Amino acid sequence: MxxxxxxxxxxxxxxxxxxxxxxxxxxxxxxxxxHFPPTISRTSYFDFLGNPNFPxxxxxxxxxxxxxxxVRCWSCGNVANGSLFLFCDSCRSIQxxxxxxxxxxxxxxxxxxxxxxxxxxxxxxxxxxxLHPDLVHSKSEKERGFAAEQSARVIDAYCTLSKPLLRAIxxxxxxxVDVDEEETLSDPELLSEILEIREAVEEAADSQELxxxxxxxxxxxxxxxxxxxxxxxxxxxxxxxxxxxxxxxxHRVNEEIVKKL
Amino acid sequence: MAEPAxxxxxxxETTGEDKSSSxxxxxxxGIDVGTSKCSVAVWNGSEVELLKNTRNQKMMRSYVTxxxxxxxxxxxxxxxxxxxxxxxxxxxxxxxxxxxVDTDPVVHSxxxxxxxxxxxxxxxxxxxxxxxxxxxxxTTPEEVLAIFLVELKAxxxxxLKRPIRNVVLTIPVSFSRFQVTRIERACAMxxxxxxxxxxxxxxxxxxxAQQQQQAVNENIGGASEKIALILNMGAGYCDVAVAATAGxxxxxxxxxxxxxxxxxxxxxxxxxxxxxxxxLFSNHGINEIKSMGLLRxxxxxxxxxxxxxxxxxxxxxxxxxxxxCKVVDREEFEEVNRKVFEKCESLIIQxxxxxxxxxxxxxxxxxxGGCSYIPKIRNLVMSICKRQELYKGMNPLEAAVCGAALxxxxxxxxxxxxxxLDLLTIQVTPLAIGIRVEENNFVPIIPRNTTMxxxxxxxxxxxxxxxxxxxxxxxxGEGEKVGKNHLLGYFKIMGIPPAPKGLPEINVCMDIDAxxxxxxxxxxxxxGSRHPAIPxxxxxxxxxxxxHGWCAEALDRTxxxxxxxxxxxxxx
Ligand SMILES: [Zn+2]
Numbered sequence: 001m002x003x004x005x006x007x008x009x010x011x012x013x014x015x016x017x018x019x020x021x022x023x024x025x026x027x028x029x030x031x032x033x034x035h036f037p038p039t040i041s042r043t044s045y046f047d048f049l050g051n052p053n054f055p056x057x058x059x060x061x062x063x064x065x066x067x068x069x070x071v072r073c074w075s076c077g078n079v080a081n082g083s084l085f086l087f088c089d090s091c092r093s094i095q096x097x098x099x100x101x102x103x104x105x106x107x108x109x110x111x112x113x114x115x116x117x118x119x120x121x122x123x124x125x126x127x128x129x130x131l132h133p134d135l136v137h138s139k140s141e142k143e144r145g146f147a148a149e150q151s152a153r154v155i156d157a158y159c160t161l162s163k164p165l166l167r168a169i170x171x172x173x174x175x176x177v178d179v180d181e182e183e184t185l186s187d188p189e190l191l192s193e194i195l196e197i198r199e200a201v202e203e204a205a206d207s208q209e210l211x212x213x214x215x216x217x218x219x220x221x222x223x224x225x226x227x228x229x230x231x232x233x234x235x236x237x238x239x240x241x242x243x244x245x246x247x248x249x250x251h252r253v254n255e256e257i258v259k260k261l
Numbered sequence: 262m263a264e265p266a267x268x269x270x271x272x273x274e275t276t277g278e279d280k281s282s283s284x285x286x287x288x289x290x291g292i293d294v295g296t297s298k299c300s301v302a303v304w305n306g307s308e309v310e311l312l313k314n315t316r317n318q319k320m321m322r323s324y325v326t327x328x329x330x331x332x333x334x335x336x337x338x339x340x341x342x343x344x345x346x347x348x349x350x351x352x353x354x355x356x357x358x359x360x361x362v363d364t365d366p367v368v369h370s371x372x373x374x375x376x377x378x379x380x381x382x383x384x385x386x387x388x389x390x391x392x393x394x395x396x397x398x399x400t401t402p403e404e405v406l407a408i409f410l411v412e413l414k415a416x417x418x419x420x421l422k423r424p425i426r427n428v429v430l431t432i433p434v435s436f437s438r439f440q441v442t443r444i445e446r447a448c449a450m451x452x453x454x455x456x457x458x459x460x461x462x463x464x465x466x467x468x469x470a471q472q473q474q475q476a477v478n479e480n481i482g483g484a485s486e487k488i489a490l491i492l493n494m495g496a497g498y499c500d501v502a503v504a505a506t507a508g509x510x511x512x513x514x515x516x517x518x519x520x521x522x523x524x525x526x527x528x529x530x531x532x533x534x535x536x537x538x539x540x541l542f543s544n545h546g547i548n549e550i551k552s553m554g555l556l557r558x559x560x561x562x563x564x565x566x567x568x569x570x571x572x573x574x575x576x577x578x579x580x581x582x583x584x585x586c587k588v589v590d591r592e593e594f595e596e597v598n599r600k601v602f603e604k605c606e607s608l609i610i611q612x613x614x615x616x617x618x619x620x621x622x623x624x625x626x627x628x629x630g631g632c633s634y635i636p637k638i639r640n641l642v643m644s645i646c647k648r649q650e651l652y653k654g655m656n657p658l659e660a661a662v663c664g665a666a667l668x669x670x671x672x673x674x675x676x677x678x679x680x681x682l683d684l685l686t687i688q689v690t691p692l693a694i695g696i697r698v699e700e701n702n703f704v705p706i707i708p709r710n711t712t713m714x715x716x717x718x719x720x721x722x723x724x725x726x727x728x729x730x731x732x733x734x735x736x737x738g739e740g741e742k743v744g745k746n747h748l749l750g751y752f753k754i755m756g757i758p759p760a761p762k763g764l765p766e767i768n769v770c771m772d773i774d775a776x777x778x779x780x781x782x783x784x785x786x787x788x789g790s791r792h793p794a795i796p797x798x799x800x801x802x803x804x805x806x807x808x809h810g811w812c813a814e815a816l817d818r819t820x821x822x823x824x825x826x827x828x829x830x831x832x833x
Contacts, residue, residue, distance in 0.1 A: 121486060125510035129685050133714070133775030134457075138674030148714060148775040155712050 071098070075143075086150050087130045094131055094139075094146040102174055103157035113171055113229045117162050124158040127151075164225045165247045168232075172244070177237045179244055187245075194249050201256055214257045217250045224250070288673045289427035289456045290417055291464075291665025294406070296356045296497030296524060297631065299323045299335070300662040301417055304670035304682070309663045312420050320658060321413075322346070324353035325405045327391040327398055336412035347375045347554030349392030349545070352405045354524060356433070357497045359402040359447070360440030362810030363387040367520050370528060373539050375550045375557075384810020392550070403443055407450035414451060427456045429669040431661050433498035434460045434518025434691045437737050437747035438779060439803045456672050458777070460691055462491040462502035463513050464664030465629055465655070467686045469504070470511035471667055472654050477508075478680060487624040488514075489652070492609065492642050493661060494632035496523035501608045503616035503623075509684045514616035515710045516691045517608040523564075523632050526598050530560045533597045534575065534585050552579040559585070567594050568634045595637050602637055609645050615710050620646045629657040688713050694771055694779065697734040697743045699724055699827045706771045709739065713777065718770040721826040727759040731767060732824040733783050734816065735802055748813050749779075750804030753824065756795045757785050764788060767826055779803075 071085055072078065075093035085095055086106070104111045107123050129135065131151040136144050160166045169179045185191050197213065204210045228243035290303045290312075298320045301312045311319045314336050322335035328350050340346055346353065354371060361368050363380035368387050371378045377397050379388040389405075390397035417425050432444060441458060448455050459467075469489050486507040493500045500518040504511045531538050535556060542553045559577040566573045572590035579585065595602065613620065626646050632638050639651060655663075670677075671684050689712050693705035698721065707717045723731065731754050738746025757765050770782040784797035805812060 121505070121512075122507060125507055125512065125685075128687055129508070129510055129683070132685050132687065134672060135685060137456075137672050144775070151775075152714055152716075155715075159712075 094143050094150055096146050097149045103161055106157045113232050120158060120162050127154045165251050168228050168244050197253050207261055210257050210261055214254060217254045220250045221247055287427055288675055289429050289669035290425055291429045291662050291669045293431045293662035293665055295323055295495050296354055297323060301413055302662045302666035304666055309666045312417055314416055324351045325408045326351040327393045332408050334409040334412045336416050343558055344554050347557055349375045349550045352376050352391050355402040355405045360443035364810050373542050375553055377545055403447045406447035410451035410453060414453060426454050428453050429457045429665045430455055431461045431464050431665050432458050434500040434516045435520055438749055439747055439805055442803060457668055459665055459668055460516055461661045462493045462500045463686055463688060465491045465493055465627060465660045466502055466504035466511045467667050467684060468660055468664040470506040470509055471684055473506050474509040488618055488622055489625045489627055490623050490646060491627045493630045494522055495630040498522050499605050499608060501612040503612050503618050512687045513689045515612045516689060517612040519604055519608055521601055521604045525601050527560055529597050530564060531556055548581055552581055552583060555579050567591050602641060606641055609642060625652040627652040629660040633657045692737045693739060694737045696769055699825045701743050703736055703741060703743045703746055704828050706769060713773050714775050716772040718768055720829045721767040721769060722763050722829055723765050724762055724825045724827050726762050729757045730755050730824050731826045732820060735781055748805055749802045752798060752800050754783055754798060758787060758794050
């Protein structure tokens, strides 16, 4: 069952700390006797830092390599053409959640880091028009449940792919490389750099100064983002992990600046 | 008229879930209950149509008068004179009062209204009463709203020649989930089922999405995404939304709202014209009520005129040897209401900031609601967005109800051959939801402007060695201290295995499902274990009732900080 896999995944938001335990509340929800459609059974993770740009629930436990056999629509029996099957084109029924379809497939994208983010929003809206629970009010409870799950997953997919750092971590996981977000910072050089930047943020006199630091961080983020892209493409995963680590810290500085602005 | 008798169900009845939703496509009607005016609209098969009452009005005054034995509302009732509404017999502004306790400043500012709003300042619901034959007859905002909704329902049923059950209602952005339950209660009392509650500017956003979609279909505009800034300011509330629209889908990017509106402007002006007015009117004698009514009408009239002229002459005899004779110009008016306008500005700026949208990327600026006629409001929204003009495609007073009617049709599963109902709004949470931690700090678990449905989780821990219980107190709002936020409910986790402080991991998960139901789940895990140490608690919120204002205080008195918890600290 997916649950056993969940424990192997780690939290983005716990980069700074090791937390071996994780309670997946989704599991308990599925036993609930409520008459509402089964709510989103995503795997959910905590977000220790309360950091809004790190949706803690972003990563799913799909086994990406699973080859996709032809699936029949549960409602009309139509066989899907192609592997992507959230929605039946012939009877417009929403299909049950299929974890083997990854986020890139949802957006009809090749699995690579460099994607055109500007096209995501349109595709995201197209999906929501087909899957959003608000639009299936008159359908059966079963299908409304599918809609809630699928729609939530498309939201997650959109949030993940549209943010470089989350996208980087996600694509690594699809490659089977676990990003250890719980590790303590061991690189003294990076540690002192981060401490220095934080101090600068702390002591910034006005918003102009903060904006300046912010644009520096953005430059660094862009730099490490392209380093990641290169490393990932060459399958140099150690280097890729290093880039992710950097991006995480610079991103967090940016978050702090936003809070202060 | 021999119409069926409509009765209001008991206030103690809880809102029941309607299970008969799927049978036939009954089109839900859209209702915009404003603080001062109200309207109803419905999809008529090809477009949205506003319903009119027997006096041919589309906009009806939101009030209920208790003149006779049977209360009657602004839908059916014909006021013989404006002053009748201000005689103490009529209750209005219920949208400002509903779901608030008597320590709320908004309730306090309502004490200068002609009917009775009495506060004991202890955190219970205020005492509200109408003057009927020299008797103060008590009522509640829910009851008043229910009576009003019954009239609206009857009006719609006569016109549409079918029973009405399902409604889409617009609500202010700043409404707490507790206030929402009071609105639902009022609807249930009136025999209405709330299919959807829409924050007002998001209803406007849906109408905008439809208009853009139509323009695309008619090849007028491009199909690309358009960002709109929407300001909706009525008598009671000021709300702002940033929405990104494409292909009939309106994704709300951010919401911001506050209890500031035309009523505040009116009261500021009344105070300006008669500095002691509040003290003067506080005892609610018959003569004082009359004077207050006269002043209110004269001030309202002056504000209205100042939208089109630069100065206005106010000449009113309030009786009791009180006369007001004064010329007020627009500059003075703007100075008197400076704080109101500043608040609007800060809401717009905050909303743009939260949406991460630059003003240059805003395609259209939409200003709706009664206050959108005030030149200062129009100017400030244009100047923030650095534009010369506002969006012209909407009637400012009808935009919200039209959006609600569209949503009603969409949510009822109605489709339109021309694609006019090919629409969707993707909503976000208007307020952060979180819990209380050490030292009365508020920690958001679901931040504001999170796309719904959603589920978020955070880890907490104990503050004492061998602490076996923690109190989970759930709040909604933006304040850093819980005191500034709305209490939604609380429960205790018991039986935590004894352990040094900071060791037990208390995970609190919040889930908002597709029906906008909030559930709070809490579980305890000890290090080295993968399984919850005790059964997980699952609580549907809100759980508080009307006396909730003093709950937080009572909890504090009883438990102090003994059952506190704390966020798991981040380290470098
Ligand atoms: Zn099918």
